[in-house]
Amino acid sequence: xxxxxxxxxxxxxxxxxxxxxxxxxxxxxxxxxxxxxxxxxxxxxxxxxxxxxxxxxxxxxxxxxxxxxxxxxxxxxxxxxxxxxxxxxxxxxxxxxxxxxxxxxxxxxxxxxxxxxxxxxxxxxxxxxxxxxxxxxxxxxxxxxxxxxxxxxxxxxxxxxxxxxxxxxxxxxxxxxxxxxxxxxxxxxxxxxxxxxxxxxxxxxxx
Amino acid sequence: xxxxxxxxxxxxxxxxxxxxxxxxxxxxxxxxxxxxxxxxxxxxxxxxxxxxxxxxxxxxxxxxxxxxxxxxxxxxxxxxxxxxxxxxxxxxxxxxxxxxxxxxxxxxxxxxxxxxxxxxxxxxxxxxxxxxxxxxxxxxxxxxxxxxxxxxxxxxxxxxxxxxxxxxxxxxxxxxxxxxxxxxxxxxxxxxxxxxxxxxxxxxxxx
Numbered sequence: 355x356x357x358x359x360x361x362x363x364x365x366x367x368x369x370x371x372x373x374x375x376x377x378x379x380x381x382x383x384x385x386x387x388x389x390x391x392x393x394x395x396x397x398x399x400x401x402x403x404x405x406x407x408x409x410x411x412x413x414x415x416x417x418x419x420x421x422x423x424x425x426x427x428x429x430x431x432x433x434x435x436x437x438x439x440x441x442x443x444x445x446x447x448x449x450x451x452x453x454x455x456x457x458x459x460x461x462x463x464x465x466x467x468x469x470x471x472x473x474x475x476x477x478x479x480x481x482x483x484x485x486x487x488x489x490x491x492x493x494x495x496x497x498x499x500x501x502x503x504x505x506x507x508x509x510x511x512x513x514x515x516x517x518x519x520x521x522x523x524x525x526x527x528x529x530x531x532x533x534x535x536x537x538x539x540x541x542x543x544x545x546x547x548x549x550x551x552x553x554x555x556x557x558x559x560x561x
Numbered sequence: 562x563x564x565x566x567x568x569x570x571x572x573x574x575x576x577x578x579x580x581x582x583x584x585x586x587x588x589x590x591x592x593x594x595x596x597x598x599x600x601x602x603x604x605x606x607x608x609x610x611x612x613x614x615x616x617x618x619x620x621x622x623x624x625x626x627x628x629x630x631x632x633x634x635x636x637x638x639x640x641x642x643x644x645x646x647x648x649x650x651x652x653x654x655x656x657x658x659x660x661x662x663x664x665x666x667x668x669x670x671x672x673x674x675x676x677x678x679x680x681x682x683x684x685x686x687x688x689x690x691x692x693x694x695x696x697x698x699x700x701x702x703x704x705x706x707x708x709x710x711x712x713x714x715x716x717x718x719x720x721x722x723x724x725x726x727x728x729x730x731x732x733x734x735x736x737x738x739x740x741x742x743x744x745x746x747x748x749x750x751x752x753x754x755x756x757x758x759x760x761x762x763x764x765x766x767x768x
Contacts, residue, residue, distance in 0.1 A: 378675065382640060382643065382673060383639070383640045383676040384641070386629060386633050386638060414622035416621075418626060418629075419629050425593045426593050430593075432590070433591070434589065436589065466589060
């Protein structure tokens, strides 16, 4: 997604070989016009399948704006999984353990069983794909619920980390709008997928 | 906002005199159509002033969908304050301490100084107004930044708690879309503001 990559080049603040801040337009201050365009792009990529998507799923907090934008484009509700450090199963929830490498902590994510079931066809959306820890947890929750999975859409992928491989090993279709092959302070390199070579062809599906 | 109150009557799960769950349509699973209508209503109420709103401000996580909807309606960016339990001032941030009565914990909210300044006219939006703790923190941050405040818009207000009073004591204009005067399991009563008596008049401003 060219407009996103331009924005990352202009405003992404690269602190090290693995840490980039995009909080001026994606995950602290949010450019709603760009977020809506991101949602439309996920809808275009994943929404063309035979089975209509019924729910968009993400995880609080920074996935919410992109799940919302995608849900608006698809005309469906979205769900955000809750993060909890303490295991409390007061009600019927699907849960998955997540280990955050960046924060060095374990937590649990949960989704109420009321809102996800075998009748659903789910698209998972998040801001970053890096180690894949949280996204693998969301995939596990979708599988536990009996719902089918349309795929995983990520805004920014750090392709030099293992997240995509972990998801693809589970048979999940992954599509990221900006795939970073390497970065260092002042410099960022993208994997130029066929999807992004102009003009964009609708036939270039999957990842 | 009639459609919201109907939805609360139909789907709000009242667990006690003070606790209501609205997670089927507002803050776990989200009805995007309703969220967009909520954003339009906040835009209508607060967007008509002499000074154009430049930013919408909320707090992660469950304020994000309503800040986004409002920011879409107003055509401006939104910012979500981060919650942190540990005080880390690695960069220049505005901060405010918050005491959560529901969770019995202290935390700190922060907004980067890069995204809020004296040139801004800010609308604060959140899902619930109850004790007002987090919202008072957001108001403090806006004041610290030198920005002017258009007001505070809340989706649901528990009018029997002290939040509105605390905000009004600070001179803040508060507008809530559904004001609950009392509730108990199976029963909810709303304060029927003039705003909500049909037909709605554009001239009924403020709170």
